[in-house]
Amino acid sequence: MDVLEAIAARRSVRKYKKGAAVPKEDIEKMLDAAMRAPSAVNSRPWEFYCSDKEEVKSALMAVHPSCRMLETASWVIAVCARPDLQPGRGFWQQDCGAAIENILLAAKNLGYGTCWCGCYPAQPRADEVQKVLACASVPIALIAVGVPDEEPSAKGFYDSERVHFI
Numbered sequence: 001m002d003v004l005e006a007i008a009a010r011r012s013v014r015k016y017k018k019g020a021a022v023p024k025e026d027i028e029k030m031l032d033a034a035m036r037a038p039s040a041v042n043s044r045p046w047e048f049y050c051s052d053k054e055e056v057k058s059a060l061m062a063v064h065p066s067c068r069m070l071e072t073a074s075w076v077i078a079v080c081a082r083p084d085l086q087p088g089r090g091f092w093q094q095d096c097g098a099a100i101e102n103i104l105l106a107a108k109n110l111g112y113g114t115c116w117c118g119c120y121p122a123q124p125r126a127d128e129v130q131k132v133l134a135c136a137s138v139p140i141a142l143i144a145v146g147v148p149d150e151e152p153s154a155k156g157f158y159d160s161e162r163v164h165f166i
């Protein structure tokens with residue numbers, strides 16, 4: 001699957017085959033893709049908390065209002081920002097967004113489904129997620145990862161009215 005195929009085929013998946021094996025090595029491939037994302041002054045202002053434990057996924061579901069799909073997902077990857085690694089600049093949200101998208105596309109390429117569940121700047125969920133993870137970094141998103149048990153059809157949203165060739 002080339003990158004344009006992965007982009008075209010990716011959809012948010014909210015139902016997974018519960019208990020399906022997703023090897024840690026595949027999660028590491030997704031994280032490698034994440035850490036290859038561009039970032040302002042190459043500061044790479046991120047860190048990742050990953051878990052396949054039911055108690056961790058349940059605790060996150062309890063504080064995040066729209067990540068119920070973690071109930072069937074095999075893993076959760078929390079992408080957290082480290083603004084301290086980018087002093088004086090405010091690009092860390094964009095940098096983490098690029099890392100998140102790389103995870104979604106790498107997962108698609110590996111045959112998995114994902115769903116991006118936003119945290120920061122929504123409050124109180126970002127603070128609550130931070131407490132569950134016991135981290136000092138800023139939770140930007142939880143990503144559900146699993147073997148899809150639904151197949152949302154691919155669709156494009158190309159809108160020529162939003163495009164301006166100058």
Ligand SMILES: Cc1cc2nc3c(=O)[nH]c(=O)nc-3n(C[C@H](O)[C@H](O)[C@H](O)COP(=O)(O)O)c2cc1C
Nearest residue numbers: 010011012013014065066067115116117118119152
């Ligand atoms: C910043 C951001 C936050 C999102 N938060 C959630 C969320 O909390 N729960 C959820 O189910 N989907 C969430 N989504 C997924 C969007 O609903 C989804 O990407 C959008 O409806 C388009 O559908 P698609 O991903 O299938 O193309 C989020 C997406 C983004 C980019």
